[in-house]
Amino acid sequence: MxxxxxxxxxxxxxAGIALAFVAAIFAPWLAPYGEREVIGQVWEPMxxxxxxxxxxxxRDLLSRLIFGAxxxxxxxxxxxxxxxxxxxxxxFFAAVTRGLVDQGLSRLNDLMMAIPTLIFALVVxxxxxxxxxxxxxxxxxxxxxxxxxxxxxxxxxxxxxxxxEAARLRGEGTVWIIFRExxxxxxxxxxxxxxxxFAFAVLFLSTLSFLGLGIQPPDADWGGMVxxxxxxxxxGIPAALIPGxxxxxxxICVNIVVDWLLRRTSSxxxxxxx
Amino acid sequence: MGDDRTDGSPRGLSPVARLILxxxxxxxxxxxxxxxxxFIGIEALPGDFASTYLGQGATPRAVANIRAxxxxxxxxxxxxxxxxxxxxxxxxxxxxxxxxxxxGQIASRLGNSLFLAAIAALISVPLAIGLGMIAVRYRDxxxxxxxxxxxxxxxxxxxxxxxxxxxxxxxxKFGIAAFPATVYPGMGVIERLEMVAxxxxxxxxxxxxxxxxxxxxxxxxxxxxxxxxTAELKGIGALRAIIHHAAPNAVAPIVNVVALNLAYLxxxxxxxxxxxVYPGMGQYMVDAVTVRDMPVVQACGIIFAAVYIxxxxxxxxxxxxxxxxxxxxx
Numbered sequence: 001m002x003x004x005x006x007x008x009x010x011x012x013x014x015a016g017i018a019l020a021f022v023a024a025i026f027a028p029w030l031a032p033y034g035e036r037e038v039i040g041q042v043w044e045p046m047x048x049x050x051x052x053x054x055x056x057x058x059r060d061l062l063s064r065l066i067f068g069a070x071x072x073x074x075x076x077x078x079x080x081x082x083x084x085x086x087x088x089x090x091x092f093f094a095a096v097t098r099g100l101v102d103q104g105l106s107r108l109n110d111l112m113m114a115i116p117t118l119i120f121a122l123v124v125x126x127x128x129x130x131x132x133x134x135x136x137x138x139x140x141x142x143x144x145x146x147x148x149x150x151x152x153x154x155x156x157x158x159x160x161x162x163x164x165e166a167a168r169l170r171g172e173g174t175v176w177i178i179f180r181e182x183x184x185x186x187x188x189x190x191x192x193x194x195x196x197x198f199a200f201a202v203l204f205l206s207t208l209s210f211l212g213l214g215i216q217p218p219d220a221d222w223g224g225m226v227x228x229x230x231x232x233x234x235x236g237i238p239a240a241l242i243p244g245x246x247x248x249x250x251x252i253c254v255n256i257v258v259d260w261l262l263r264r265t266s267s268x269x270x271x272x273x274x
Numbered sequence: 275m276g277d278d279r280t281d282g283s284p285r286g287l288s289p290v291a292r293l294i295l296x297x298x299x300x301x302x303x304x305x306x307x308x309x310x311x312x313f314i315g316i317e318a319l320p321g322d323f324a325s326t327y328l329g330q331g332a333t334p335r336a337v338a339n340i341r342a343x344x345x346x347x348x349x350x351x352x353x354x355x356x357x358x359x360x361x362x363x364x365x366x367x368x369x370x371x372x373x374x375x376x377x378g379q380i381a382s383r384l385g386n387s388l389f390l391a392a393i394a395a396l397i398s399v400p401l402a403i404g405l406g407m408i409a410v411r412y413r414d415x416x417x418x419x420x421x422x423x424x425x426x427x428x429x430x431x432x433x434x435x436x437x438x439x440x441x442x443x444x445x446x447k448f449g450i451a452a453f454p455a456t457v458y459p460g461m462g463v464i465e466r467l468e469m470v471a472x473x474x475x476x477x478x479x480x481x482x483x484x485x486x487x488x489x490x491x492x493x494x495x496x497x498x499x500x501x502x503x504t505a506e507l508k509g510i511g512a513l514r515a516i517i518h519h520a521a522p523n524a525v526a527p528i529v530n531v532v533a534l535n536l537a538y539l540x541x542x543x544x545x546x547x548x549x550x551v552y553p554g555m556g557q558y559m560v561d562a563v564t565v566r567d568m569p570v571v572q573a574c575g576i577i578f579a580a581v582y583i584x585x586x587x588x589x590x591x592x593x594x595x596x597x598x599x600x601x602x603x604x
Contacts, residue, residue, distance in 0.1 A: 110304075111304065111307050111308065111311065112311075114304050114307075114308060114579065114582070114583055114586075115308055115311070115312075115575075115579045115582070116537070116538075116540070116541040116578060116579065116582050117541075118541050118544060118545075119541060119544075119559075119574075119575055119578040119579060119582075120575075122544075122559055122560065122563050122571065122575065123312055123316060123563075123571055123572065123575040124316070125563060126316075126562070126563040126566050126567075126568065126571040127316045127566070127568070199430065203430075203432050206432055206434075207432060207433070207434070207545055210432075210434050210545070210548075211544075211545070211548060211560050211563075212560075212564055213560075213563060213564070223432075223434075226434055226435070226438070230434075230438060230549075233438050233441050233442055233446065234441070234445075234446060234453065235446075236442065236446045236447065238442060240438050241435065241438055241439060241442065244432060244434060244435030244438060244439075245435065247432050247435065248427075248430055248431045248432060248435050251430035251431075251432075252426070252427050252430040254430075255426055255429065255430050256426065259426060
């Protein structure tokens with residue numbers, strides 16, 4: 001792939017994603033103040049000392065935003081990687097084994113998808129204790145239904161191809177067929193889907209935190225910061241909008257890159273509109 | 275699905291009627307399965323209301339007492355059947371937290387939520403379909419690209435961000451819209467509409483981009499199909515081709531898009547209600563989840579799921595009825 005063929009919009013998207021990850025990884029060195037350090041008055045306006053002002057408890061907003069990147073990106077990434085692992089494995093397994101296993105898994109998937117994700121998450125989180133790994137697991141399991149549907153469709157298409165048939169006749173095992181024949185060929189649509197799932201995970205986590213059911217205070221995360229500062233809105237204090245805009249910006253960046261990836265794969269296939 | 279072309283089926287039903295009946299049965303089955311999942315599935319999860327409720331230092335005796343009081347010591351199946359029987363007659367039991375009847379609360383709040391979603395749908399559906407058609411008409415030209423970029427950005431915006439942005443500008447800076455969106459029984463329709471202006475605007479903004487992009491994709495896939503090419507080669511005008519060939523086939527995908535987004539609206543109200551402190555189902559459910567008030571959570575969960583399933587079912591039925599290939603079987 002030549003670098004020059006990447007459109008400027010995709011560069012902007014990738015730069016935005018890189019910025020967020022750099023902020024997350026180097027948070028302790030980049031943030032001017034500590035995550036929970038109270039350093040001033042409540043909701044101070046933007047100033048040289050506090051480029052984004054302070055939050056509802058007098059903590060530096062920029063510092064919390066940078067530390068929040070850590071939590072938000074880690075949880076979203078962990079949840080989307082896990083949901084992919086679950087969804088891809090089960091869907092490929094279903095597509096390769098066929099028969100009763102496929103029927104069972106697909107119907108279960110249909111059932112889970114018949115309940116809106118947020119509602120399902122609310123019901124499950126009401127019953128489970130509030131722990132970080134439980135949150136990640138719930139997000140991953142709920143999201144894996146979408147991955148399962150795509151993965152099964154892709155794998156079904158591929159598994160009737162001649163080279164899979166040949167591998168089967170050669171006497172290769174199911175696992176070998178999944179990893180050596182199907183996965184490499186399914187990679188590019190799955191990569192685009194991974195981007196979408198990650199953007200969705202960021203938005204979903206932020207929504208849960210905003211509703212008070214995601215990351216628990218005093219840990220900083222972007223959705224929770226919106227909730228913390230939302231009382232300021234009626235006094236005209238825009239502190240809640242800054243983490244909100246950050247979430248939106250990251251999601252937009254991911255979507256731009258995914259859009260480019262999808263266009264690229266569809267033009268590779270040589271469609272009529274290519 | 276469409277391979278069933280035998281004329282005069284054994285039961286004398288047309289294929290359309292048979293498909294619709296199948297779809298109705300499937301939805302009923304799905305609803306029962308969802309109720310099982312929401313009730314029994316939740317019971318199977320680790321974590322117990324009684325011990326969460328009383329905190330770490332609870333004595334086993336106190337836990338046993340509260341379990342008996344809430345009826346948690348009975349076997350799960352009998353409780354499920356009780357709950358389902360009650361739910362079917364509109365009785366969801368009493369809230370653990372407040373002791374009030376859940377049904378009474380839901381009755382007034384469900385109406386509020388549906389009102390919000392319905393107004394948002396009335397505005398967003400025609401707008402989204404219109405914009406989608408414009409995007410197709412000026413495909414790959416500036417307008418289409420502009421719509422594409424703006425809608426890509428819009429689908430990435432979280433509901434609460436849009437909501438607070440609107441509040442900051444329209445109620446705090448300009449003071450022309452109401453916040454919080456308080457409604458109460460006996461309020462006039464005009465007043466009510468004024469109150470929900472911002473929540474509705476938020477929902478419309480959030481859902482419209484999605485709907486528009488899907489409409490565009492649906493129409494484009496029809497326009498590039500073989501029968502449209504044939505129509506073009508046959509030499510009939512573009513307008514006639516669209517009216518006679520594209521439109522009848524486009525109904526089903528567009529109805530699907532609309533229903534999918536209406537279903538999304540029903541869920542979207544949860545966040546929007548919390549942002550605007552609007553007394554609807556969503557806020558009721560979120561509050562109940564925070565205090566682990568299971569009867570309320572389960573009741574709200576099953577109602578949201580039922581509305582969602584119902585909307586999807588209606589969409590499927592409309593697309594079955596609208597499908598020319600099914601209506602005129604060969």
